[in-house]
């Protein structure tokens with residue numbers, strides 16, 4: 001019988017990034033970023049999961065004050081949030097990790113309580129979601145009826161992603177990542193123009209190649 005080798009611990013070239021192995025930290029929402037600001041314990045959390053040349057993807061990180069739908073998840077749209085990410089990213093880079101920031105907008109997976117001035121969550125549809133059991137198996141997430149964005153409002157969301165991506169790159173202080181970022185933004189704009197039915201948009205941005 002032919003022997004199958006699983007190359008988990010062999011290097012992998014991912015675009016401009018040379019990963020030393022193929023074990024990746026999946027994005028995991030932690031809900032420890034009080035007031036949407038990453039907190040100091042995240043320095044330890046992410047650096048403990050860093051290996052030299054290993055890829056980490058951050059927990060989903062909001063692009064704007066309308067993007068939130070879960071308690072205490074981080075953002076990257078304000079100066080304070082950007083500053084709070086810096087020591088976390090530094091700690092990962094110190095250990096030689098490659099860190100991508102997952103940026104998102106939850107769309108209608110939200111309710112009035114998460115939205116600025118208690119407004120309706122924004123989405124591509126005005127159909128509300130049914131209440132769902134949260135991942136902890138105890139709490140029930142309630143969703144408010146969303147407001148369907150007008151076509152001309154979509155550009156604001158695209159711009160929020162653009163700013164968040166720039167902020168992530170600022171944290172990573174690396175200009176090499178810009179072309180990847182702009183390509184991803186083009187894809188996003190295309191999706192939005194097609195009125196993508198998904199309510200949750202996720203983009204990945206490298207904070208800095210090692």
Ligand SMILES: Cc1cc2nc3c(=O)[nH]c(=O)nc-3n(C[C@H](O)[C@H](O)[C@H](O)COP(=O)(O)O)c2cc1C
Nearest residue numbers: 025026027028029030058059060061102104135202
């Ligand atoms: C507690 C928890 C939080 C998660 N948070 C995110 C997230 O922020 N972004 C994301 O894209 N996926 C998130 N996921 C999905 C995981 O990244 C992963 O794709 C999923 O657990 C499937 O992988 P598995 O089959 O190895 O469990 C989360 C999963 C769990 C269990």
